[in-house]
Amino acid sequence: MNAVNLLEFDLDGLAAYCEQLGEKRFRATQLFRWIHHRGASDFAQMSDLAKSLREKLAGAAEVRGLAVASEQASADGTVKWLFDVGGGNAVETVFIPEDDRGTLCVSSQAGCAVGCRFCSTGHQGFSRNLATGEIVAQLWHAEHHLRRRLKLPEGERAITNVVMMGMGEPLQNYAALVPALRVMLDDHGYGLSRRRVTVSTSGVVPMIDRLRADCPVALAVSLHAPNDALRDDLVPLNRKYPIDELIGACNRYLDAAPRDFVTFEYCMLDGVNDTPQHARELAALVRERISCKFNLIPFNPFPESGLKRSPRERVTAFARILQDAGIVTTVRKTRGDDIDAACGQLAGEVQDRTRVSQRLATRAPIRIHRPAAQDGRGVYPPATRQESKT
Ligand code: SF4
Numbered sequence: 001m002n003a004v005n006l007l008e009f010d011l012d013g014l015a016a017y018c019e020q021l022g023e024k025r026f027r028a029t030q031l032f033r034w035i036h037h038r039g040a041s042d043f044a045q046m047s048d049l050a051k052s053l054r055e056k057l058a059g060a061a062e063v064r065g066l067a068v069a070s071e072q073a074s075a076d077g078t079v080k081w082l083f084d085v086g087g088g089n090a091v092e093t094v095f096i097p098e099d100d101r102g103t104l105c106v107s108s109q110a111g112c113a114v115g116c117r118f119c120s121t122g123h124q125g126f127s128r129n130l131a132t133g134e135i136v137a138q139l140w141h142a143e144h145h146l147r148r149r150l151k152l153p154e155g156e157r158a159i160t161n162v163v164m165m166g167m168g169e170p171l172q173n174y175a176a177l178v179p180a181l182r183v184m185l186d187d188h189g190y191g192l193s194r195r196r197v198t199v200s201t202s203g204v205v206p207m208i209d210r211l212r213a214d215c216p217v218a219l220a221v222s223l224h225a226p227n228d229a230l231r232d233d234l235v236p237l238n239r240k241y242p243i244d245e246l247i248g249a250c251n252r253y254l255d256a257a258p259r260d261f262v263t264f265e266y267c268m269l270d271g272v273n274d275t276p277q278h279a280r281e282l283a284a285l286v287r288e289r290i291s292c293k294f295n296l297i298p299f300n301p302f303p304e305s306g307l308k309r310s311p312r313e314r315v316t317a318f319a320r321i322l323q324d325a326g327i328v329t330t331v332r333k334t335r336g337d338d339i340d341a342a343c344g345q346l347a348g349e350v351q352d353r354t355r356v357s358q359r360l361a362t363r364a365p366i367r368i369h370r371p372a373a374q375d376g377r378g379v380y381p382p383a384t385r386q387e388s389k390t
Contacts, residue, residue, distance in 0.1 A: 003059065003060060003061055003062040003064075004017065004060065004061045004062070005061075005062060005063070005064040005131075005133045006031070006035060006061050006062070006063050006133075007035070007063060007064065007065070007132070007133035007134075007136045007137050007140060008131060008132050008133035008136075008179075009032075009132075009179070009183075010132075010179040010180075010182035010183050010186065010189075011028065011029065011032050011182070011183075011186050011188055011189070012182075013179060014028040014031060014032050015028040015029075017061075018031070018053075021053070021056045021057075021060075022056075023050075023053055023056075027049065027050065027053055029188055030046070030048060030049055031046065031049060031053075031057075032186075032188050032189065033188050034046045034049070035063055035140070036140065036183065036186075036188070036189040036190060037188070037189075038144075039140065039143070039144030039147070040063070041062070041063035041065070043057045043058055043061075044058075063140075064133065064137070065137045065140060065141050066083035066084065066085060066134060066137045066138065066141060067083065067084040068081055068082070068083060068084075068141070069082040069083060069084040069090055070082045072339040073339070074335070074336035074338050074339045075338055076097075076335060076336060077095075077097040078094065078095065078096050078097070078335045078336030078339065079094070079095040079142075079146070080092060080093070080094045080095075080336065080339055081093045081094075081138075081141070081142065083134075083137075083138065083141075085110055085130065085134055087127070087128075089110035089111075089127045089128065090110070091107035091109075091110055091130065091134075091138075091166065091167050091168075092107055092166055092167055093105065093106055093107060093138040093141075093142060093166060094166070094336070095142055095146060095158075095159070096335050096336070101160040101161050101196075102146070102157075102158050102159050102160050102161070103159070103160070103161040103162070103163060104138070104139060104142050104143075104159045104161070104162050104163070105163050105165050105166045106135060106138045106139060106162055106163070106164055106165075106166050107130065107135075107138065107166030107167035107168055108129075108130055108135060108164055108166070108167070108168035108169070108170040108173045108176070108177060109126065109127075109128070109129050109130055109167060109168025109169065109170075109172070109173050110126075110127040110128050110129075110130065110167065110168070111124045111125050111126040111127040111128075111167065111168070112124075112125075112126055112167060112168045112169055112172075113125070113126035113169070113172060114169050114172070114202050114235065114236065114237050115236050116202065116222070116224075116234060116235050116236070117233065117234050117235075117305065117307065118224070118234065118267050118269055118299055118305055118307055120300075120302045120304075120305075121167040121168065123302075123304050123305070129168075129172075129173040129176055130168070130173065130176060131176055132176045132177075132179045132180045132183075134176075135176060135177065135180040136180050136183050136184075138166075139159065139162060139183075139184065139190060142158070142159060143157065143158055143159050143190065146158035146159070157190070157191075159190070159192075160192070160196060161192070161196045161197070161198070162184055162190075162192060162196070162197045162198070163197075163198045163200060163220070164177070164197075164198065164199045164200055165198070165200040165220065169201065169202055169204065169237075170199050170200070170201065171199070171201045171204040171207035171208065171211065172204060172207075174207050174210065174211075177199070178211075178214055178215050181197060181199070181215050181217060182215065184197050185197060185215075185217075193258070194216065194217045194218065194258035195217075195218055195258045195259055196218070197217040197218065198217060198218040198219070198220050198263070199211060199217055199218070199219060199220070200219075200220040200221070200222065200265065201219070201220070201221055201222065202221075202222045202235050202237050203221055203222070203235065203237055203238065203241050203246045203249075204237065204241065205241040205245050205246060205248075205249045208249040208250070208252075208253055209249060209252060209253075211253070212252060212253045212255070212256045212257070213256075216253070216256040216257050216258065217257075217258065218257065218258060218259050218263070219250065219253055219257060219259075219262050219263070220262070220263040220264075220265055220295070221246065221250060221262055221263070221264055221265065222235060222265045222267075223243075223264040223265060223266055223282075224265070224266055224267050224269075224273060225238075225273050225278075226273075226278050226279075226281035226282040226284075226285050227243070227281060227285075228242045228243055230272075230273060230278075231243060234269075234272075234273065243285070247285075247286075247289055247290050250262045250290055250292075251289075251290055254290075254291060260291055261291045261292050261293050261328075262290060262291070262292045262293075263292070263293055263294075263295055264286070264292050264293070264294050264295070265295050265297055266282075266294055266295065266296050266297065267297045267299050268296055268297065268298055268299055268309070268310035268314070268315050268318065269299050269307050269308070269309075269310060270299070270307070270308035270309060270310045270311065270314075271308075271310075272307065274310040274314050274315070274318055275314075276317060276318070276321055278318070279317075279318045279321035279322055280321060280325075282294075282322065283321060283322055283325035283327060286327065287325060287326070287327070292327070293327065293328035293329065293330070294319075294322055294327060294328070294329040294330070295329075295330055295331075295332055296315055296318060296319055296329065296330070296331045296332065297332045298310070298312075298315065298331070298332065298334060300334075315331055316331075319331055
């Protein structure tokens, strides 16, 4: 019989498991704290656990992390792990340190079924959902590895924020996601506030409503286009849940959300979605309809996409139009340039198993909207604001 992986459980789940072993809830809390507060995996180390419980756990259970396929550390402190999740699949996890926080970008699936045009993971196709234990293991490994490496004093955390923004659409792996979020939020686990845990979705409307009811954390939505015609092309899920429905779900979510705005992610694609006209359309779309802020993301090119990064001045001009419309807008600062690869690209090199790249290549090409300054219909506003971090 396979040993039960205790990383699969939130505290209630672990209490139920311990109950099966004839143990009280406070024993589960002790065990949970050893695993998540202290990073322990050896039951023999867990000195305040009853010897009888340690004996029951030995052989029946284990704390099983993920195998590290590679780890790359950037000069700026960014660390990127590639975890082997078996069967030729790998997922990426990235730690991004900043002055006032340490953010971990966590994956929820091996591959992704949504197939966004600009996303390396989407081009690989979907392999499988990660289990709760595999989602939690990314945080467990990163937190305790970084504490040792950075020689942090006892009780000091390396990771203060988690964004479910790595590989996969987290809301298409809902059953595994929610217990993992609860481990992150639990004071006996990682003790992160709801404001500091963000689920990023491409817009799975019914699951946004479920998350609101089950575990409302901060919400980010991958918008990437100001109208349905273009978004249908870039984010195919839009054909099922168009922009109006998505904005409706976001507004409902805000009733329960820990923040009073939704973050819209917008990947800037040269000549595709980055013109002043797109920016004005975007401002008109959200103004007076939803409390939001925009995060403009410089595209990270990869060969199969056929897309290019917008020039910096166009990104600045785009941000300026949104800001002048009264919408808080930031431009994501690129980090870890010396270890950089488009999200999912490293994992994709492990295997491109569903040949989705070939499938995508047979689709109609994206319409390229020439930037206004090049087609003579207008000029860019002058670049003004400094890029800021998200
Ligand atoms: S952007 Fe997100 S939802 Fe879209 S294909 Fe990539 S991982 Fe999937």
